[in-house]
Amino acid sequence: MALVTIVGSGMMGSALAFPARENGNEVRIVGTHLDREIINRCKIENKHPKFNKEFPEGIDFYQIEELESALLGTDVVICGVSSFGVTWFAEKVLPVLPENVKMLAVTKGLIDSPDGKLITYLDFWKDKLNELGKNVSLNAIGGPCTSYELVAQDQTVVAFCGENMADLKYLKEVFQTDYYHIRLSTDITGIESAVALKNAYALGIALTIGLNQRAFGLDSEIHFNSQAAVFGHAVKEMYRLLEFQNALTLDNLCVGVGDLYVTVYGGRTRMIGILLGRGLDIDEAKAELDGVTLESLVISERVARVVKLNIEKGILKKEEFPLLLHIDEILTEKKAVNIPWDSFTL
Amino acid sequence: MALVTIVGSGMMGSALAFPARENGNEVRIVGTHLDREIINRCKIENKHPKFNKEFPEGIDFYQIEELESALLGTDVVICGVSSFGVTWFAEKVLPVLPENVKMLAVTKGLIDSPDGKLITYLDFWKDKLNELGKNVSLNAIGGPCTSYELVAQDQTVVAFCGENMADLKYLKEVFQTDYYHIRLSTDITGIESAVALKNAYALGIALTIGLNQRAFGLDSEIHFNSQAAVFGHAVKEMYRLLEFQNALTLDNLCVGVGDLYVTVYGGRTRMIGILLGRGLDIDEAKAELDGVTLESLVISERVARVVKLNIEKGILKKEEFPLLLHIDEILTEKKAVNIPWDSFTL
Numbered sequence A, B: 001m002a003l004v005t006i007v008g009s010g011m012m013g014s015a016l017a018f019p020a021r022e023n024g025n026e027v028r029i030v031g032t033h034l035d036r037e038i039i040n041r042c043k044i045e046n047k048h049p050k051f052n053k054e055f056p057e058g059i060d061f062y063q064i065e066e067l068e069s070a071l072l073g074t075d076v077v078i079c080g081v082s083s084f085g086v087t088w089f090a091e092k093v094l095p096v097l098p099e100n101v102k103m104l105a106v107t108k109g110l111i112d113s114p115d116g117k118l119i120t121y122l123d124f125w126k127d128k129l130n131e132l133g134k135n136v137s138l139n140a141i142g143g144p145c146t147s148y149e150l151v152a153q154d155q156t157v158v159a160f161c162g163e164n165m166a167d168l169k170y171l172k173e174v175f176q177t178d179y180y181h182i183r184l185s186t187d188i189t190g191i192e193s194a195v196a197l198k199n200a201y202a203l204g205i206a207l208t209i210g211l212n213q214r215a216f217g218l219d220s221e222i223h224f225n226s227q228a229a230v231f232g233h234a235v236k237e238m239y240r241l242l243e244f245q246n247a248l249t250l251d252n253l254c255v256g257v258g259d260l261y262v263t264v265y266g267g268r269t270r271m272i273g274i275l276l277g278r279g280l281d282i283d284e285a286k287a288e289l290d291g292v293t294l295e296s297l298v299i300s301e302r303v304a305r306v307v308k309l310n311i312e313k314g315i316l317k318k319e320e321f322p323l324l325l326h327i328d329e330i331l332t333e334k335k336a337v338n339i340p341w342d343s344f345t346l
Helices: A011-015 A017-022 A036-045 A064-071 A083-096 A121-132 A147-151 A165-175 A188-216 A225-244 A250-264 A268-278 A282-288 A295-312 A322-332 A341-345 B011-015 B017-022 B033-045 B064-071 B083-096 B121-132 B147-151 B165-175 B188-216 B225-244 B250-264 B268-278 B282-288 B295-312 B322-332 B341-345
Strands: A003-007 A026-030 A060-062 A076-079 A102-105 A110-112 A118-120 A137-142 A156-162 A180-185 B003-007 B026-030 B060-062 B076-079 B102-105 B110-112 B118-120 B137-142 B156-162 B180-185
Touching: A003 A011, A003 A017, A003 A064, A011 A017, A011 A147, A017 A026, A017 A147, A017 A165, A026 A036, A026 A064, A036 A060, A060 A064, A064 A083, A076 A083, A083 A121, A083 A295, A102 A121, A102 A165, A110 A121, A110 A188, A110 A295, A118 A121, A118 A188, A118 A295, A121 A137, A121 A188, A137 A165, A137 A188, A147 B225, A156 A165, A156 A188, A156 A250, A156 B225, A156 B341, A165 A180, A180 A188, A180 A250, A180 B341, A188 A225, A188 A250, A188 A268, A188 A295, A188 A322, A225 A250, A225 A295, A225 A322, A225 A341, A225 B147, A225 B156, A225 B250, A250 A268, A250 B225, A268 A282, A268 A295, A295 A322, A322 A341, A341 B156, A341 B180, B003 B011, B003 B017, B003 B064, B011 B017, B011 B147, B017 B026, B017 B147, B017 B165, B026 B033, B026 B064, B033 B060, B033 B064, B060 B064, B064 B083, B076 B083, B083 B121, B083 B295, B102 B121, B102 B165, B110 B121, B110 B188, B110 B295, B118 B121, B118 B188, B118 B295, B121 B137, B121 B188, B137 B165, B137 B188, B156 B165, B156 B188, B156 B250, B165 B180, B180 B188, B180 B250, B188 B225, B188 B250, B188 B268, B188 B295, B188 B322, B225 B250, B225 B295, B225 B322, B225 B341, B250 B268, B268 B282, B268 B295, B295 B322, B322 B341
Parallel strands: A003 A026, A003 A076, A026 A060, A076 A102, A102 A137, A156 A180, B003 B026, B003 B076, B026 B060, B076 B102, B102 B137, B156 B180
Antiparallel strands: A110 A118, A137 A156, B110 B118, B137 B156
């Protein structure tokens, strides 16, 4: 039995409380400063406002001011913030983590560097920990898993990645259940890149749904030929980006492909893609989704910046990324959606 | 302008009449002996009974007895039969094809040989043509395309494969429109294997929908975590089978992945998978779908036979095909559906 502290009470972090607690671990959930109301409600109802099911019994909830007591004696810390909280987590949480604790991040994303590299959040946090002179085992979760389906106990297969196989095996023991199946990988860059990229490409696939709604009416049947055309091409661009990351393996690719599949149906990324496909520009689409966390926009812009820089350098080829570059035009130049179908046949 | 004769008035063959005719070609559709009623209705209504839209004007319809006059002067013959008609096509149609005609097959599948090989339908027909001493340019269509969405002019990207790039370019000219985009490939085994395999694996993915209906109720929300887990793993097994076929390229894989995506939503394969997932055995499921063409069962059993034979020979490894082997158990031994989730984490 382990003591698991979840920092960030968003949907994905909170969903992990289910397998963790059902396995008999002690579980604590700490909200960030943005989660104050969620934690208040959890304390009263033992239920996350976004889930339709109560938490298992015995979970303790903490406001951010109580972070240090929530971390007291903990074995595993889950980082449950979004991409927008990565720096906050580095500044506020890393300094107070117990020495040698095992951290497991659900945050999916990559950071672009000025010299055209894509680095993982684990790399970013590693640098911060080195500055602090602190040792923490950094691990992350990738693979297809939507929070509400994990809560519903839909069969789920994910990948835990980290530097150290012994720590990964320990984390697998803590979290695995008969519905939550865990692959282990020491290829952090591979898993993290694959599952970050899918947010950009899922947006690309969702564009076709909006395009069809514009062409055939909002209530028209969903068409899959165009979705599948973008899906197949998206896998090709993801393959090339994994290659660029020196992280191309069959396992990484398939984790990314599975995650791409679930993300097309996963809510927020789908919504923004559909709105853009219908003809809204990015500002109008964002306004429509006011307050929704849009990871897909962050990753699309970051990866596109790196791809464009490396095209300039002659390291990547423009004609190999027609979809990503079009997504980038839509997001950063407000160009109209006009999927480059024929470029997919080259 | 070309003269295009479609033999077999199933949905996919008939759907190709749309881009062909819209491009200004002369188009003839010939029903097989099983299509008599379809052709009768087409002659009266200029509409295929399964489509909700009339054919473009100017298409001529023929019963099978009129095959030879329908083939008179034709440039392109589309083979529109299903896997169940491949031998019939070899016996009845190949002998009367005009010399040097360009054939384009929509039939997706592979044939297993007693020594554990998987051969394409084009290979099978090539042997028959050699016996006849006849020269025909053999080509086929792969990639994600459901017939009714092609009819609806949903944006569609497919691959034409054949031995000869000049013939492929000619066929692309005949069929491409602003919604039907065509990649060209001389890798027949690669494209044909990729798009045949997806029928087996789409069935595997659909099992999870039925399993969830059994667990959560027929009207429960569709869950995607479990679908995505099988999807990701399916791509892995498809990759290994392409490798086995000496046809592993990024393009082939991505054509197969796109086709897998569309097939999960494509009707018949989805239906049989769901019924099996709900707990029906294969006989009960077939009875429920009486009269429906079930390509997925044919390909699953054929590929599984080859995989099992090659596992015995030590050429393939059992642990690399847990999904296919489970599908095979369900189909040939009536085993209950019990997806080997943990084997996907290895």
